[in-house]
Amino acid sequence: MPEIIDKVAIKLSVNGVSHSLTIEPRMLLVELIRETLDLTGTHVGCDTTYCGACTVLMNGAAVKSCTVFAVQADGAEVMTVEGLERDGQLHPIQKAFGDAYGLQCGYCTPGLMLSTAQLLAQNQRPSEKEMRKAIAGNTCRCTGYQNILKAIQLAAQNMKGA
Amino acid sequence: MLAEFGDDAKLLAGGQSLIPLMKLRFANPSHLIDLNFVAGTSYIREENGTLYFGALTRHAEIETSPAAAKIPIIRDCAAGIADVQVRNRGTIGGSLAEADPSGDWATVLMTLQTEVRCQNATQDRGLQLADFIKDAYTTALAHDEVVSEVVVKVPPKGSGGAYLAFKRSAPVYPTASAAVQLAMAGEVCRDAAIALGCVGLTAIKAKDAEAALRGQPVTKKTLAAAVEAARAAAEPQSDMRGSADYKRTLVGALVKRAIDVAVRRARGEQVEVSHIYA
Numbered sequence: 001m002p003e004i005i006d007k008v009a010i011k012l013s014v015n016g017v018s019h020s021l022t023i024e025p026r027m028l029l030v031e032l033i034r035e036t037l038d039l040t041g042t043h044v045g046c047d048t049t050y051c052g053a054c055t056v057l058m059n060g061a062a063v064k065s066c067t068v069f070a071v072q073a074d075g076a077e078v079m080t081v082e083g084l085e086r087d088g089q090l091h092p093i094q095k096a097f098g099d100a101y102g103l104q105c106g107y108c109t110p111g112l113m114l115s116t117a118q119l120l121a122q123n124q125r126p127s128e129k130e131m132r133k134a135i136a137g138n139t140c141r142c143t144g145y146q147n148i149l150k151a152i153q154l155a156a157q158n159m160k161g162a
Numbered sequence: 163m164l165a166e167f168g169d170d171a172k173l174l175a176g177g178q179s180l181i182p183l184m185k186l187r188f189a190n191p192s193h194l195i196d197l198n199f200v201a202g203t204s205y206i207r208e209e210n211g212t213l214y215f216g217a218l219t220r221h222a223e224i225e226t227s228p229a230a231a232k233i234p235i236i237r238d239c240a241a242g243i244a245d246v247q248v249r250n251r252g253t254i255g256g257s258l259a260e261a262d263p264s265g266d267w268a269t270v271l272m273t274l275q276t277e278v279r280c281q282n283a284t285q286d287r288g289l290q291l292a293d294f295i296k297d298a299y300t301t302a303l304a305h306d307e308v309v310s311e312v313v314v315k316v317p318p319k320g321s322g323g324a325y326l327a328f329k330r331s332a333p334v335y336p337t338a339s340a341a342v343q344l345a346m347a348g349e350v351c352r353d354a355a356i357a358l359g360c361v362g363l364t365a366i367k368a369k370d371a372e373a374a375l376r377g378q379p380v381t382k383k384t385l386a387a388a389v390e391a392a393r394a395a396a397e398p399q400s401d402m403r404g405s406a407d408y409k410r411t412l413v414g415a416l417v418k419r420a421i422d423v424a425v426r427r428a429r430g431e432q433v434e435v436s437h438i439y440a
Binding site: 133 | 177181182185194196198199244245246247248250251331332333334439
């Protein structure tokens with residue numbers, strides 16, 4: 001058995017809040033988010049780098065938080081679904097997923113919304129092909145797919161000029 | 163550190179293969195050395211017709227780079243590996259060092275002149291990619307060595323290439339893949355490089371398929387001969403992704419399509435292809 005080495009001190013920002021934590025090096029980022037910080041909006045679907053339910057933004061890039069060690073987020077800015085809303089107002093992406101019925105049970109929705117956030121930050125007018133490519137890593141997927149594309153399109157429209 | 167911790171230490175690059183392997187306990191390293199905080203390991207440089215990729219350069223960075231715009235087969239690969247999230251983390255050096263038989267980079271880079279720079283605490287050496295990859299999950303890296311850089315020659319003018327991989331969904335490994343790089347002189351194929359992925363213990367260089375095209379015009383007949391030779395070169399295993407027969411048929415179809423795209427690109431046509439999935 002490998003020896004369990006000492007805990008490691010890290011600093012990171014999650015949804016704009018700075019945290020200084022001392023954690024086990026084997027802890028996954030999703031475990032830190034859900035269990036240490038109690039931000040349970042990020043979900044664990046498959047835990048095998050497949051489904052994308054655990055997607056968060058790390059320094060603006062969508063990552064599967066089940067496949068990043070928490071110590072690797074040292075110094076990073078992480079955004080989870082809880083960080084989307086501003087002053088009690090839903091983010092346009094959240095609102096669009098509701099308005100376009102882009103969710104059913106909602107388990108995959110936080111991950112899909114963060115993949116959408118990276119897409120729309122880079123490309124304000126994505127084509128359908130670009131939208132499909134952007135969410136290809138989110139295979140945990142409510143609704144039979146079409147409404148999610150409608151939701152992303154609606155979010156893109158509503159965010160223009162924002 | 164590798165010298166200090168010995169054989170059981172593992173290097174962590176993008177982690178998109180290694181972390182899942184650790185969860186399955188297929189990998190159980192005593193020490194994990196994270197390379198992500200090492201400065202100056204992620205870059206793409208071009209000098210005198212040669213591209214230099216830092217080992218920690220992420221697929222996503224390569225996807226949108228001028229280098230990828232210049233060599234379409236590199237873009238086909240970088241833009242199609244797994245999904246956005248994995249491309250944001252996964253690295254070119256990590257992919258080659260992992261030597262997964264279903265990885266994309268080795269298959270593609272096998273069709274270009276590629277050197278893998280390996281480094282330990284005191285020395286640096288360069289290996290041709292074909293010599294670097296020894297077997298499935300096995301490379302020529304010594305246990306105290308790390309991949310530092312991947313060096314790729316820019317193909318000459320009049321070249322065209324394409325990489326096509328077929329997979330059941332974005333995040334999974336392909337069922338089969340084909341990389342084709344051709345140097346054309348008018349209608350005649352001056353030189354050909356063809357590699358097959360996921361149908362053997364390593365990427366397979368389809369030498370007879372290359373010979374079927376080399377020095378020949380690309381016609382229905384020479385194309386059919388190349389495809390047949392590629393099918394014969396494949397060594398597929400039946401598994402959950404498909405039977406061996408199915409994969410052999412699939413890889414032939416991918417080679418055929420990749421040759422067609424490579425010829426068109428060599429003529430200067432803009433053709434967009436990438437991984438194929440539902």
